[in-house]
Amino acid sequence: MSNVHELQFIKDQIEDLKKDGVYRKLPVLEGANESEILLNGKKVINLSSNNYLGFANHPKLKEAAIKGVEEYGVGSGAVRTIVGNMDIHEELEKTLAEFKREEAVMVYQSGFNCNAGTIQAITGKGDLIISDELNHASIIDGARLSRADKTVYKHADMKDLERILKEKRDQYTNVLIITDGVFSMDGDIAPLPEIVELAEKYKAMTYVDDAHGSGVLGESGRGTVDHFGLHGRVDFTIGTLSKAIGVVGGYVAGSNTMKEWLSHRGRPILFSTSLPPAAVCAISEAVKLLMSTTEFTDKLWENGRYFKDRMKEAGFDIGNSGTPITPVMVGEEEVTMKFSKGLLDRGVFVSGIVFPTVPKGTGRLRCMVTAGHTKEQLDQAVETFVSVGKEMGVI
Numbered sequence: 496m497s498n499v500h501e502l503q504f505i506k507d508q509i510e511d512l513k514k515d516g517v518y519r520k521l522p523v524l525e526g527a528n529e530s531e532i533l534l535n536g537k538k539v540i541n542l543s544s545n546n547y548l549g550f551a552n553h554p555k556l557k558e559a560a561i562k563g564v565e566e567y568g569v570g571s572g573a574v575r576t577i578v579g580n581m582d583i584h585e586e587l588e589k590t591l592a593e594f595k596r597e598e599a600v601m602v603y604q605s606g607f608n609c610n611a612g613t614i615q616a617i618t619g620k621g622d623l624i625i626s627d628e629l630n631h632a633s634i635i636d637g638a639r640l641s642r643a644d645k646t647v648y649k650h651a652d653m654k655d656l657e658r659i660l661k662e663k664r665d666q667y668t669n670v671l672i673i674t675d676g677v678f679s680m681d682g683d684i685a686p687l688p689e690i691v692e693l694a695e696k697y698k699a700m701t702y703v704d705d706a707h708g709s710g711v712l713g714e715s716g717r718g719t720v721d722h723f724g725l726h727g728r729v730d731f732t733i734g735t736l737s738k739a740i741g742v743v744g745g746y747v748a749g750s751n752t753m754k755e756w757l758s759h760r761g762r763p764i765l766f767s768t769s770l771p772p773a774a775v776c777a778i779s780e781a782v783k784l785l786m787s788t789t790e791f792t793d794k795l796w797e798n799g800r801y802f803k804d805r806m807k808e809a810g811f812d813i814g815n816s817g818t819p820i821t822p823v824m825v826g827e828e829e830v831t832m833k834f835s836k837g838l839l840d841r842g843v844f845v846s847g848i849v850f851p852t853v854p855k856g857t858g859r860l861r862c863m864v865t866a867g868h869t870k871e872q873l874d875q876a877v878e879t880f881v882s883v884g885k886e887m888g889v890i
């Protein structure tokens with residue numbers, strides 16, 4: 496008998512990962528997240544971060560964070576319902592609500608726990624959650640925490656969504672339709688106007704997780720709801736403060752009623768310590784920057800278009816992205832991973848995305864273009880793609 500503390504059952508499963516070729520080590524970033532980075536000791540162009548606007552190492556945000564530490568310390572010291580609700584948290588939520596053009600915002604410690612805490616607070620027994628099949632893992636986990644029934648519709652398929660609404664609406668008290676605003680693996684935008692129409696027709700609520708849309712789409716990054724002019728017609732809009740905003744955290748934007756309820760029933764608000772002052776002050780600065788100028792989002796889109804045009808010219812299949820996310824479709828899992836390694840060897844870091852994250856045979860290299868990239872870096876990345884792609888027979 497093996498010793499129980501050896502965790503043999505976990506070791507066996509790790510061996511399975513290795514057999515399946517999906518075992519990996521975490522890459523180590525030495526220094527700040529920039530368009531060019533030191534990764535595992537090697538200088539490479541970074542096409543893998545969610546730092547869309549280059550805010551993660553922005554001098555103004557760093558200055559705000561330092562000031563936050565000096566005035567408020569390094570930690571908030573408690574959950575918000577006790578004494579962890581500082582005036583800077585309140586101010587941040589007001590600023591975010593103004594930015595998002597919504598009545599109110601409730602800030603969480605991450606986008607992940609925002610989904611984990613919000614979905615279960617607004618749905619219950621007798622309700623139905625209808626979710627796009629490609630929704631983010633944190634939505635899936637969040638829905639699991641709810642006592643509501645759950646079902647999925649085919650990706651962005653409005654006929655399938657209506658079929659479910661028609662069949663099931665009458666059997667439930669409340670129905671909540673959940674979708675990503677921007678789907679992170681392909682960069683495609685959810686058909687939000689159609690979803691909202693269907694929701695209103697069948698009296699369902701809507702919940703949009705705009706982690707990859709906020710700071711990217713809409714006026715100066717106000718998000719997918721703003722992009723489509725749907726203010727007031729989406730009940731819950733989730734955003735992350737960890738991607739384009741460059742810091743960490745998540746939030747839900749919507750009505751005062753939503754906020755009042757979540758301050759009583761959002762479990763991460765009640766049972767997990769609030770964001771630290773440095774993060775809160777840096778985020779506030781980021782949102783104020785976005786409200787004062789569109790230069791960051793303009794640059795992001797300019798770079799995105801430039802890179803996509805050049806990759807298309809070079810003969811790559813770059814899918815159907817509606818955002819600066821640029822998936823380079825490769826196909827087979829092994830070829831995709833080899834391509835990614837070939838790029839890294841020549842100084843370009845692009846993560847290969849393969850099954851089970853995406854369907855079998857649809858492996859891709861997901862290029863994350865940011866406002867921080869220079870034209871020279873993008874040119875160099877394209878040239879490297881071309882030389883590896885030719886060698887491997889992809890183009």
Ligand SMILES: *Cc1c(COP(=O)(O)O)cnc(C)c1O
Pocket residue numbers: 605606607608610631633634675679704705706707735736737738743744745
């Ligand atoms: C990244 C992401 C999250 C998680 O956000 P964090 O702030 O990193 O926890 C949630 N939803 C979607 C759609 C995401 O892409």
